[in-house]
Amino acid sequence: MNVTETVPIGKTDVRVTRLGLGLAPIGGLYAPVSEAQARATVEKAWDLGIRYFDVAPLYGNGLSETRAGAVLRDKPRESFVLSTKVGRVLRAGGADRQRIWAEPVEVTPVFDFSADGVRTSYAESLTRLGLDRADLLHVHDPDDFFAQAAAEALPALVDLREQGRISGVSVGMNQTGLPVEFVRTGMLDCVLEAGRYTLLDQSAGAELLPLCLSLGVSVIAAGVFNSGILADPRPDSTYDYSPASPSLIERALAVQAVCSSHxxxxxxxxxxxxxxxxxxxxxxxxxxxxxxxxxxxxxxSISIPSALWSDLRSAGLLS
Known part of the structure; x- marks a missing residue:
């Protein structure tokens, strides 16, 4: 992979580098991150040619956006692509508490997929970022709110796109079924699909990816390590933010063995x-x-022979 190669997102004028940086970890995912380390992380990505950065209000309950913005607002705005997410607003006493965030803050998320909620979320994200716009907006985790997200959130994002306040409309989810339905609305430019097209789970390849390809909707693949197991499969590995089962660990080790043989x-x-x-x-x-x-x-940047993928399929490790 040429990590600095840029490719278009859908039919928009947005072009992203093949490798993007997900900034949930600098929001204190699992363990605290110092301001200096967060800044150095974003700066290193910049120095190595990465020009696509993804944040969200959820990540560290605002910390990821604040820390990313502290670096990115000093860069030429036309030289990078930024995405953030809508569907949660940060409020004192919010109910969407997640224990994976290690650093205490005074606000927590509240789900809100209304049109007003989406506009408010975007405005508050820009304040935390210290920027005047994001390029892509993902409707974030609308698993239990499909009807409202399709009827209110997506049209609100389309309005923002038509006003030139964003360039692309997306949804970001950890499943494949509802993204298919969102793509079928015809309002999306891309889909952020987390953990469902990986070496352990190719479920997005059954319907979502072919549909996106046929309609010119780009897919951004995230969660490629399935939250850790595919980085270093061990007995204490995590899969989708939970302890991995022995069968998954065994499968990951089998994939690793094929990779090692190449x-x-x-x-x-x-x-x-x-x-x-x-x-x-x-x-x-x-x-x-x-x-x-x-x-x-x-x-x-490592060159991977096509025989590796063939061997994984022959061994029944890839669908």
């Missing part, structure tokens, strides 16, 4: 696999330190 680190295969599908425009990899950014770029 002299390819598992991390490299995990990062590059989603781009084997033509619907996938780029891969988002999360990082919490400059060292993790450097490793992601190194892994993304």
């Amino acid at each position: 002299g390819v680190p598992l991390r490299a295969a995990a990062i590059q696999f989603p781009l084997t599908h033509p619907a996938v425009a780029c891969v988002l990899v999360g990082a919490r330190s400059p060292e993790e950014v450097s490793d992601a770029v190194e892994m993304a």
Whole structure:
């Protein structure tokens, strides 16, 4: 993969680098991150040519946006692509508390997929970022709110796109069924699909990715390590933010063995696999330190022989 190559998102004028940086980790995902380390992480990505950055109000309950913005607002605005998310507003006493965020803040998320909620969320994100616009807006985790998100949130984002206040409309989810329905509305430019087109789970390849390809909707693949197991499969590995089952660990180790037989680190295969599908425009990899950014770029740049993918399929490890 040429990590600095840029490709278009849908039919928009947005072009993203093949490798993007997911900034949930600098919001204190699982463990605190200092302001200096967060800044150094974003700066390292910039130095290595990454020009697509993804944040969300949920990530650290505002910390990810604040920390990313502290770096990005000093960069030429036309030289990078930024996405954030809507569907949650941050309020004191919010009910959507998640224990995965290690740093205490005074606000927590409240789901709100109304048109007003979407506009409010976007405005508050820009304040935290210290920027005047984002390029892409993802409707974030509308799993239990499909009707309202389709009837109110998406049209509100389309209005923002028509006003030139954003360039692309998207949904970001950890499943495949509802994204298919959102794509069928005809309002999307892309889909942020997390964890469902990986070396352990290719469920997005059954319907979502072919549909997106046929309609010119780009796919941004995230969660390529399935929250850790595909970075380093061990007995204490996590899969989708929960302890991995023994069968999943066994499968990940089998994938790792095939990769090793080709002299390819598992991390490299995990990062590059989603781009084997033509619907996938780029891969988002999360990082919490400059060292993790450097490793992601190194892994993304390793040449992978096509025989590796063939061997994984022959072994029944890829669908």
